Amino acid sequence: MRYVSTRGAAPILKFEDVVLTGLARDGGLYVPEVWPEFSAEQLRAMQGFSYSEIAFQIMKPFVDGAIDDIALKSIIDHAYGGFSHPEVAPLKQLEKDLFLLELFHGPTLAFKDFALQVLGRIFNHILARRGERVTIVGATSGDTGSAAIEACRGREAIEIFILHPKGRVSDIQRRQMTTVIESNVHNIAVEGTFDDCQDLVKDMFNDFEFRAEQKLSAVNSINWARIMAQIVYYVSSALRLGAPDQSVAYAVPTGNFGDIFAGYVASKIGLPIERLIIGTNTNDILTRFLETGEMEKSNVVPTISPAMDIQVSSNFERLLFDIYGRNGHAVSEAMTVFRENGKMITTPEILAGIHELFAAARLGDEGTRRQIKATYEASSIIVDPHTAVGLHAAKMCTDDIFVPVVALSTAHPAKFPVAVEEAIGVYPKLPTGLNDLLHRYERFDTLPNKLGVIQSFIRDRTTDL
Numbered sequence: 001m002r003y004v005s006t007r008g009a010a011p012i013l014k015f016e017d018v019v020l021t022g023l024a025r026d027g028g029l030y031v032p033e034v035w036p037e038f039s040a041e042q043l044r045a046m047q048g049f050s051y052s053e054i055a056f057q058i059m060k061p062f063v064d065g066a067i068d069d070i071a072l073k074s075i076i077d078h079a080y081g082g083f084s085h086p087e088v089a090p091l092k093q094l095e096k097d098l099f100l101l102e103l104f105h106g107p108t109l110a111f112k113d114f115a116l117q118v119l120g121r122i123f124n125h126i127l128a129r130r131g132e133r134v135t136i137v138g139a140t141s142g143d144t145g146s147a148a149i150e151a152c153r154g155r156e157a158i159e160i161f162i163l164h165p166k167g168r169v170s171d172i173q174r175r176q177m178t179t180v181i182e183s184n185v186h187n188i189a190v191e192g193t194f195d196d197c198q199d200l201v202k203d204m205f206n207d208f209e210f211r212a213e214q215k216l217s218a219v220n221s222i223n224w225a226r227i228m229a230q231i232v233y234y235v236s237s238a239l240r241l242g243a244p245d246q247s248v249a250y251a252v253p254t255g256n257f258g259d260i261f262a263g264y265v266a267s268k269i270g271l272p273i274e275r276l277i278i279g280t281n282t283n284d285i286l287t288r289f290l291e292t293g294e295m296e297k298s299n300v301v302p303t304i305s306p307a308m309d310i311q312v313s314s315n316f317e318r319l320l321f322d323i324y325g326r327n328g329h330a331v332s333e334a335m336t337v338f339r340e341n342g343k344m345i346t347t348p349e350i351l352a353g354i355h356e357l358f359a360a361a362r363l364g365d366e367g368t369r370r371q372i373k374a375t376y377e378a379s380s381i382i383v384d385p386h387t388a389v390g391l392h393a394a395k396m397c398t399d400d401i402f403v404p405v406v407a408l409s410t411a412h413p414a415k416f417p418v419a420v421e422e423a424i425g426v427y428p429k430l431p432t433g434l435n436d437l438l439h440r441y442e443r444f445d446t447l448p449n450k451l452g453v454i455q456s457f458i459r460d461r462t463t464d465l
């Protein structure tokens with residue numbers, strides 16, 4: 001399988017290089033040149049498979065021999081073997097046609113472990129084979145950082161630097177990153193927002209000299225392998241609900257558009273998906289876009305669902321690429337306009353194309369607390385604020401369809417205990433094993449939102465590359 005950039009001007013690469021490269025050289029994101037297809041029979045044959053077996057089947061055509069089958073199986077088994085639930089991604093019924101897909105049984109209690117536990121191992125496997133080392137830089141609004149650090153800690157081929165917006169991630173999220181003691185892990189608290197952190201990472205990738213000297217790699221959601229791994233739980237859950245002979249709708253609390261884009265890919269490879277529902281918080285650029293056809297940046301407002309406090313959803317570019325008929329030049333122009341004007345307008349035809357599969361709804365903090373309470377009162381299940389935003393969107397956008405609706409539960413409620421307690425008066429407990437998190441020693445550096453300062457900081461700590 002070959003991979004092309006969404007902006008059409010970067011080298012075409014195979015899986016191995018796509019994983020190591022992250023962002024394409026033309027500023028675009030890599031996507032498969034063609035979508036592989038799974039027939040209804042092939043999907044039916046996977047009913048009853050374990051999560052790891054489904055993962056292997058789904059990832060195989062994307063990896064396409066870059067990692068041999070035995071090694072890929074072992075990577076997948078080890079990645080999901082560390083999850084605390086035997087089903088890995090269990091489905092819980094809330095109502096007749098409403099289900100929660102619990103994606104928080106990994107080591108850092110959020111869905112990002114699904115991709116990163118695999119990605120960290122894939123990186124190490126490829127690098128060990130090549131005898132190389134890399135510097136990973138990433139920006140996090142909360143959960144990516146800890147999941148990436150957890151996936152890379154102690155791996156010899158990797159030096160990892162994670163930028164988080166100072167004071168804008170929860171205590172638990174920060175501590176999951178800053179209490180890791182391995183010396184290849186470096187936490188940087190940036191005096192700025194998540195978008196500032198994301199821009200700094202992008203700027204480091206666009207500085208070709210720095211990028212080459214540092215052998216820079218990314219594990220944020222622009223890395224194709226993350227999308228690939230996330231396709232799996234759409235497939236496993238749909239199979240449980242009767243796919244391919246039953247279509248299913250998904251509601252996804254959305255920030256960077258990586259998770260829901262994996263749902264889009266699942267539909268492209270043959271899974272019958274009726275609708276993909278985007279849940280946004282007050283930072284509702286995507287919901288506004290679906291309402292008006294205008295994508296317009298505004299300022300990031302901190303909310304109680306911080307992993308979605310984003311104004312620019314990087315992975316949306318991957319969808320645009322398909323919507324624009326895979327015309328990289330057109331995507332490149334649209335992204336340039338957006339970057340320069342903070343605004344992009346689509347045609348009614350393009351918007352209609354998006355509406356065929358996608359819907360969206362927003363929910364502010366007040367509503368989020370109400371949704372947490374309503375779910376708790378109706379089912380005794382405690383959901384985290386992100387999940388609550390998704391559940392609300394599921395309710396808002398499914399009046400006209402009659403299929404099972406799966407709301408992705410993206411984080412364990414104990415990651416956001418303050419918001420949950422405000423909503424229901426119950427302080428959710430951390431699972432055993434993380435009890436002492438609040439008492440472990442923290443290690444991080446605070447740096448200004450200045451590219452040069454951050455680059456020197458990284459250079460000083462990677463002298464042996």
Ligand SMILES: *Cc1c(COP(=O)(O)O)cnc(C)c1O
Nearest residue numbers: 143255256257258259307410411
């Ligand atoms: C990252 C994250 C999201 C948003 O996912 P995207 O792939 O960025 O759209 C939602 N909920 C939680 C808990 C997250 O950590």
